[in-house]
Amino acid sequence: MIWSGKEITLYFQEKKYIDTVTVPLLPVSFGESSRQEAEQGEFIPLLTSLLERQFKGRMLLLPPFTYFSTESDEQKKQRLNDWVLQFKKEEFKNIIFVTADPFWRGHEQEFDAEIIWMPSIPMEHMDAKYKQKIVDDQVSQLVKLIVQKWQAN
C-alpha cells in the first residue's frame, strides 16, 4: 500500500494483513554533500516504490523521513525513535527503514527496527535499460531480505 487516499482506505479495511511499514530515510542539506543527498533522494524512493509493488498486500510505504544532515545526531535519532514508537503503537510487527545515508551505519542496533543501508547509485548518466537492470538487482536483494525476515517471525 502506498500513502494515497485510495489505498489508505484499503489499508484500514485489511489492517490485519499489513504488518510491515517501510520508510525511506533521506537527508537534506545545502553544501558539499547536496549532490549525493539529492542522488539518494532519487534512488532510495525508486527502490522503495518498486519494493512496495512486490509486497503491496503486506507492506505500507510511508512518505520519507527527512532531516537536515546538519541536525545534531541526538536529534535525528530522537526523532526517528519517535517514529518507531508510533509504529509500535500501531502494532506493526516489522518496521523497515531504507537509507543510503552513511550516518545511520553503526546505529542500526539502537532502534527497535530494521535499518537497511544500501549504497546509493548515481543514475543521472545511466541509460534506461542499464538503470533498470541495476535497480532490479537491488530490489531483488531487498525482497530476499524481507521475505527472510517475515519467515523468521
Added chain:
Amino acid sequence: MSNQRVSRRQFLNYTLTGVGGFMAAGMLMPMVRFAIDPVLTAEAGGDFVSTGTTLEELSDVPTRIDFSYEQKDAWYTSEVTQTAWVYLDEQQNVVALNPTCKHLGCTVNWEGTESEPNRFFCPCHNGLYEKSGKNVPGTPPTAPLDMLEARVGDDGILQLGQTVPNTIA
C-alpha cells in the same frame, strides 16, 4: 446496338438519378463514417504491446516476461514496466498470467517457495495458485489470477494486451 429506344424523358430520368445518387452518397458517407467510427477504431487500436520475446523462447514452464509501455496519468507521462508469467499449454497456445495476487495485490512468483513446486506463490500471506492461475483453496486468495490477452505477431514476437478475467481456471 440495342433496339430499345431511350426516350428523352427516360434519358433525363437516368442521368438525374445517377447524379443525385452521387450527391446523396457524398453527403451520407461521412455521416455514416462518423456514426460507426468507434467500431472501426476499436478494431484497429487493440492496445497490444510487443514484449521482445519470440515464441521459440517460450516453453511449458512459466517464464517471467517484463514489458513496458507509456502510460499517461493526467499531466504525467511515465514508462510503466509490467510483468507477466507466460507459458504454452498442451495445445501450444500462449497463456499469459498477470502476477498480481488477487488477495491484496502483491506480486506472485512461479515456484516462489521450495515447498510448493509447480505452483505460483505469493510471499505476503503464502497464497498459492495452480499453473492455470486457479487459486488453491485454503490459502488467502479468493479468485484465480487474471490473464493478459496474448497474441503472436507476424514476426513471431509475443504481444501482450489488456488484463482479462481468467478463462482456463
